[in-house]
Amino acid sequence: METFFNILLSGILLGGIYSLVSIGLNLIFGVVRIVNFAQGELVMLAMYATFFCFAKFGIGPYFAVFLVAPLMFLLGLAVQRLVLQPLQNEPMMQVFATFGLLILFENSVLAITRGEGYSLAGTYSRAVIDVFGLKASVSRVIVFLAATGIALALMLFLQRTMAGKAIRAVIQDRQSARLMGINVSRTYLLTFALGTALAGVAGALLAPIYTLSPYIGGNFILAAFAVVVLGGLGSVPGAYIGGLMVGLMESFAGYYVDPALKQAIWFIIFVVVLVVRPSGLMGQAGAEEVGLREQN
Amino acid sequence: MTPAQHEGASPPQSLGAAMLKYAGLLLLAALPLALLWNNSSWVGILATAYLFAALAAAWNIIGGFGGQFSLGHGVFFAIGAYTVARFYLDLGVTPWLGIFPAAALATIVALLISWPTFRLRGPFFAIATMAINEACFALANYSDAITGGPRGILIPFRAGLSNMIFIERWKYALLMFAFMAIVVLITVWLRRARLGHYLMAIRADEDAASAAGIDVLKAKLQGMALSAFLTGIGGGLFAMYIRVLDPPSLFTLPDIGVKFALIALIGGIGTIIGPVIGALLIVPLENFLRGWLGGDIPGGHLIILGAILVIASLFLKRGVVGALIAANRRVRGRR
Numbered sequence: 001m002e003t004f005f006n007i008l009l010s011g012i013l014l015g016g017i018y019s020l021v022s023i024g025l026n027l028i029f030g031v032v033r034i035v036n037f038a039q040g041e042l043v044m045l046a047m048y049a050t051f052f053c054f055a056k057f058g059i060g061p062y063f064a065v066f067l068v069a070p071l072m073f074l075l076g077l078a079v080q081r082l083v084l085q086p087l088q089n090e091p092m093m094q095v096f097a098t099f100g101l102l103i104l105f106e107n108s109v110l111a112i113t114r115g116e117g118y119s120l121a122g123t124y125s126r127a128v129i130d131v132f133g134l135k136a137s138v139s140r141v142i143v144f145l146a147a148t149g150i151a152l153a154l155m156l157f158l159q160r161t162m163a164g165k166a167i168r169a170v171i172q173d174r175q176s177a178r179l180m181g182i183n184v185s186r187t188y189l190l191t192f193a194l195g196t197a198l199a200g201v202a203g204a205l206l207a208p209i210y211t212l213s214p215y216i217g218g219n220f221i222l223a224a225f226a227v228v229v230l231g232g233l234g235s236v237p238g239a240y241i242g243g244l245m246v247g248l249m250e251s252f253a254g255y256y257v258d259p260a261l262k263q264a265i266w267f268i269i270f271v272v273v274l275v276v277r278p279s280g281l282m283g284q285a286g287a288e289e290v291g292l293r294e295q296n
Numbered sequence: 297m298t299p300a301q302h303e304g305a306s307p308p309q310s311l312g313a314a315m316l317k318y319a320g321l322l323l324l325a326a327l328p329l330a331l332l333w334n335n336s337s338w339v340g341i342l343a344t345a346y347l348f349a350a351l352a353a354a355w356n357i358i359g360g361f362g363g364q365f366s367l368g369h370g371v372f373f374a375i376g377a378y379t380v381a382r383f384y385l386d387l388g389v390t391p392w393l394g395i396f397p398a399a400a401l402a403t404i405v406a407l408l409i410s411w412p413t414f415r416l417r418g419p420f421f422a423i424a425t426m427a428i429n430e431a432c433f434a435l436a437n438y439s440d441a442i443t444g445g446p447r448g449i450l451i452p453f454r455a456g457l458s459n460m461i462f463i464e465r466w467k468y469a470l471l472m473f474a475f476m477a478i479v480v481l482i483t484v485w486l487r488r489a490r491l492g493h494y495l496m497a498i499r500a501d502e503d504a505a506s507a508a509g510i511d512v513l514k515a516k517l518q519g520m521a522l523s524a525f526l527t528g529i530g531g532g533l534f535a536m537y538i539r540v541l542d543p544p545s546l547f548t549l550p551d552i553g554v555k556f557a558l559i560a561l562i563g564g565i566g567t568i569i570g571p572v573i574g575a576l577l578i579v580p581l582e583n584f585l586r587g588w589l590g591g592d593i594p595g596g597h598l599i600i601l602g603a604i605l606v607i608a609s610l611f612l613k614r615g616v617v618g619a620l621i622a623a624n625r626r627v628r629g630r631r
Contacts, residue, residue: 035419037426086610091418092365093609096561100605103550107595107602115594214595222430225423260438267431270424271412 002133007255008248009134015247016144017206021220022227022239023150024198030171030234031191034084035091037098039224040217041105042196046072046203047212048109051118054207061120062142065204069197076196080189088188102217110214118212139208146205150198151240158236167191171234223250226266230273232280242281311488318484318568322477325349325572329469339465341583343537346472347530349575350479352559353568354526357483358519359557360566361492363499365418368409368425370553371432372402372524374546376531378442381449381541384459391460395532402528403521410520414513417502426549433547448542451535460536468537475533476572479526483568486522495519499566527556550598558601561608564615573616 025039036042046068053064079101087093127138158164169177170187178184210216223246231242246269253265273280309317325346332338351373358364379398383389413424436443443449455463462468486492494515497505506512535541546552555578563574582597589596612619 035423083606083610090613092363092565093613095365095367095419095422096557096609097606099549099554100602100607100609103598103602103605105602107598110595111593111599218430222427225427229420229423258438261434263427263431263434267427270427274412274415274424 003255005134007251009136011248011251012244013136013140013144013247014251015244016140016147017202017209017243018220018223018227018247019151019240019243020143020147020202020205021199022224022231022243023147023154023236024195024202025224026228026231026234026236026239027154027198028192028195029228031167032080032084032188032195034094034192035098036195037095037221038079038101038105038217039195039199040219040221041102042072042075042199042217043203043206043220044109044212044214044217045075045105046200047207047210047216048113048118048203049200050204050207051120051212054120055118061204061207065201068204069200072200072203073193073197076193077189079196080192084192085185085188106214106217113214115214119210120208120212137209139205143205143209146201147240147243150201151236154236163190222263222266226269228280229270230280235280238281311485314484314488315481318480319477321569322480322572325476325576326473328576329466329473333466336465339469341580343465343469343472344583345575345579346469346476347533347537348555348559348579349572350472350476351527351530352556352563352571352575353476353479353483354523354530355556356560356566356571357486357523357526358495358516359523360560360570361483361486361499362495362516362519363566364414364516364520365422365557366425366520366523367422367549367553367557368428369523369527369556370429370547370549371409372406372527373531373534373552374432374436374543375402375405376528377535377541377546378436378449378531379528380532380535381451382442384536385449385451390458391532391536392458395529398532399525399528402531403525406520406524407517410517414516414520426553429547429549429553433543436543436547443543444541446542448540448545451539451541453539460533461539471533472537475530480568480572482522482526487568491515491518491522496566550601558605558608560615562604562612562615564617567615567617570615570617577616 021040021043024042025036028034028036028039049068049071050061050064053059053067054061059067083097083101084094087097129136129138129141156164158168166177166182166187169180169182170184170191174184177187210219227239227242227246230245231238231240246266249265249269250262254262257265329339329342332342351369355366355369359366359369376395376398379401380391380394383394383397384391409425409428413421413428416424437446439445451461453461455461460471486495494505494510497508497510498512498515502512505515531546538545559574559578560571561574562570562578563572564570578601582601585597585600589600593599608615614622
């Protein structure tokens with residue numbers, strides 16, 4: 001029984017990681033209608049930036065996050081303005097462009113670090129919380145709490161503020177939103193940058209957990225896509241709950257089936273959701289098709 | 297996009313004339329091989345370029361003409377490679393025959409995974425196919441008995457025509473060239489066949505195509521089947537060419553699945569000769585960059601390839617062929 005609860009706990013904590021990574025991706029997905037293949041690499045860049053902050057200036061990751069996230073926001077502004085905005089109505093070219101960015105970021109970091117693996121783990125992830133024999137590392141609990149906090153804050157932001165309402169209007173119908181006087185391209189710009197900044201938060205908080213590698217983005221992106229498809233396109237609570245579900249499924253399958261098959265499990269999630277409910281658990285029905293129609 | 301932007305909205309030539317025209321262009325593509333006959337490293341690069349031209353042309357059938365942006369063609373490629381290798385090593389079947397079960401298996405798998413994923417459009421289809429590729433990558437690493445797991449399969453070097461293993465590289469180059477010629481001529485036929493028109497109608501507007509009475513799912517599945525069949529053969533040829541099959545060399549996205557699409561993009565998506573031009577540009581360039589930067593800067597050649605991908609998606613959307621057509625029209629317009 002204790003094993004069961006330990007697997008449950010590790011699944012929830014892993015789910016927190018996936019939620020945190022997926023929320024930014026899903027926001028970009030839902031609003032800007034761009035499938036950002038480079039999102040995992042944005043997380044990776046933030047992880048390296050966090051490591052750099054620690055190694056050069058002695059700034060710990062939980063302080064560095066307040067530095068890294070704004071920097072990633074600026075990077076997001078640049079990427080959206082220079083690369084993605086010109087490709088707004090060309091989904092095929094967006095796939096090429098974001099995949100190009102993926103290859104570019106990944107190998108630039110590889111070239112700079114020369115493939116050396118960095119790790120903050122020795123300094124930060126030793127601390128463990130122990131409740132009735134259930135063990136959880138503090139850094140993972142922090143990620144889970146951050147994912148929960150960000151999901152709640154983002155939902156409040158989207159529901160209560162004017163800017164959030166503008167974003168929701170654009171999600172629903174960009175043409176009508178424009179007629180209501182919403183600056184659609186500025187909404188895109190800010191949303192993409194916000195999604196990138198969230199990748200920055202994720203990267204900073206994940207830096208103490210993982211050994212850094214230029215290819216680590218690949219570990220997140222497929223899981224994040226599975227989360228987004230499961231939770232529903234553009235839905236913040238969907239990304240949060242979807243993340244937890246994918247984490248739990250991976251954790252249980254890893255223990256009871258085989259850890260080497262986790263990609264196969266994501267894929268099964270994909271296919272089952274696609275066949276049964278293509279709009280995901282909390283997405284608008286038909287969003288996976290309508291979302292790509294050209295909207296001017 | 298106006299129809300005229302793509303080469304010949306209504307093909308002016310008969311099938312025979314078009315076949316002749318593209319056969320002539322293919323002979324032009326053979327020119328570097330004729331000139332560099334004695335240079336073994338160049339002949340090796342050209343063999344790879346011809347093979348990838350054929351694979352990009354096969355991808356182009358569903359990805360270009362059909363507008364279904366698959367990133368999962370690495371799966372069909374790997375199935376072809378593993379099947380040919382297994383038939384050859386376990387049953388002693390010559391690769392010349394082994395490519396047929398390989399292609400058939402690739403087609404069956406393609407149909408099975410396309411049936412659910414074709415419900416998705418555009419980038420969502422791309423994500424799903426990418427997930428398939430990564431899932432199969434993991435499965436290939438996992439299933440030791442078939443794929444040899446992470447260690448891979450080694451096909452022993454036993455030169456001979458019946459083994460499809462040659463000492464001289466130009467024989468490989470000729471083989472790949474012949475394969476490329478077959479795939480290109482198939483796309484010439486497809487471009488004029490009913491299925492080709494269906495696929496292009498679906499690319500332009502899926503709902504309109506459906507309203508016009510096209511069975512969209514059936515046409516997409518047929519296009520995918522043809523594409524996967526040819527990709528499976530290509531994988532089989534690749535297996536006998538490199539003779540060391542491990543999962544990373546068959547499934548790595550920037551090297552395989554995305555490379556097909558990248559080559560088609562550079563040459564011109566949805567054009568017949570575009571994949572050939574793209575491959576003859578990208579494969580030698582990559583080899584050159586790898587040699588130039590590979591030792592000093594790890595991943596250096598991929599940095600440039602990634603940058604090319606971004607820049608081409610921004611400024612070279614119709615590829616080299618599209619740019620040539622546009623330039624040609626501008627020159628004629630001025631007169």
